[in-house]
Amino acid sequence: MTATYELSHLRMLEAEAVHIFREVAATFERPVLLFSGGKDSVVMLHVAARAFWPAPLPFPVLHVDTGHNFDEVVEFRDRTVRRLGVRLVVARVQDDIDAGRVVEETGPKASRNRLQTTTLLRAIETHGFDAVFGGARRDEEKARAKERVFSFRDSFGQWDPRNQRPELWNLYNGRHRRGEHIRVFPLSNWTELDIWQYIRDERIELPPLYYAHRRPVFERDGMLLAHTRFVTLAEGERPFDALVRFRTVGDATCTGCVESTAATPDEVVAEIASTRITERGATRADDRISEAGMEDRKKEGYF
Secondary structure (H helix, E strand, O other): OOOOOOOOHHHHHHHHHHHHHHHHHHHOOOEEEEOOOOHHHHHHHHHHHHHHOOOOOOOOEEEEEOOOOOHHHHHHHHHHHHHHOOOEEEEEHHHHHHOOOOOOOOOOOOOOOOOHHHHHHHHHHHHOOOEEEOOOOOOOOHHHHOOOOEEEEOOOOOOOOOOOOOOHHHOOOOOOOOOOEEEEOOOOOOOHHHHHHHHHHHOOOOOHHHOOEEEEEEEEOOEEEEOOOOOOOOOOOOOEEEEEEOOOOOOOOOEEEEEOOOOOHHHHHHHHHHOOOOHHHHHEHHHHOOOOHHHHHHHHOOO
16 A cells, blocks of 8 residues: 655645755756845745755855845844855945946935845856846735746846746756856745745744834835934934834835734734735835836846
8 A cells, every 4th residue: 555645835835945956956057045134035045955954055145235234134144154054155235336336326215225236247247156046936026926936037137027938847947058047936936924834833043123023113105114324314204113023124225114013933924814915015115116117127137
């Protein structure tokens, strides 16, 4: 009699991601994993480490550093790569500003978030990376829903949503010429709720920003932003203390938070299960530029 085993929904997602990591490691010469210290990249790194255990991770991790990061996230990033013994490559937006490759925005709503594209493409070219793992999920917003698991980028780092390769039966086409590369999304079929259920079940550590804490914030365009040293308040904006948490973590100048009392993974899972607003729609000011804003940026090379 043949025994049958049923995998849970999360274990199926994990197995799919493990397969993707191993496929890339077997077929590409110089992969790299984008690691910002945000929850999706933390889960991605956790699954990648599991895919190759007990061997070390066979590729480095890359952080595109805007210079406007939350202190808690940078501390967590450094501690995590030390714990796992992973090589960290840091590409700094400030270096591109100093070299005149990009021009920094000015004014109260200035952000370095869009400048990351130039820094990312420079890092890919400098290190010769031919596959770049990213933690984007298809439920985040419309442009990301158009991505394949293996997403082709031309020699300029640009993305054409009409030039996507079919992925029938989980067969991935990584063919590319010298100078081109593939963006790989192992978490494509995960949702925000899946991510948090996995974090809870695996007891994965995250930066404390993801849980309810009291901090100074201010309101801008219907969002709550952290009052940090990177932000210039506009006329009429006043900081106040609130009990908040972050659903996503990025450049501190444009990453919003939400009022919340969820201080544990179980409480966050319950909160996410009842919300009807996407994390980026609720907390990323740079995603509100236009209906097609993110797609335009991805065509330029943004992740």
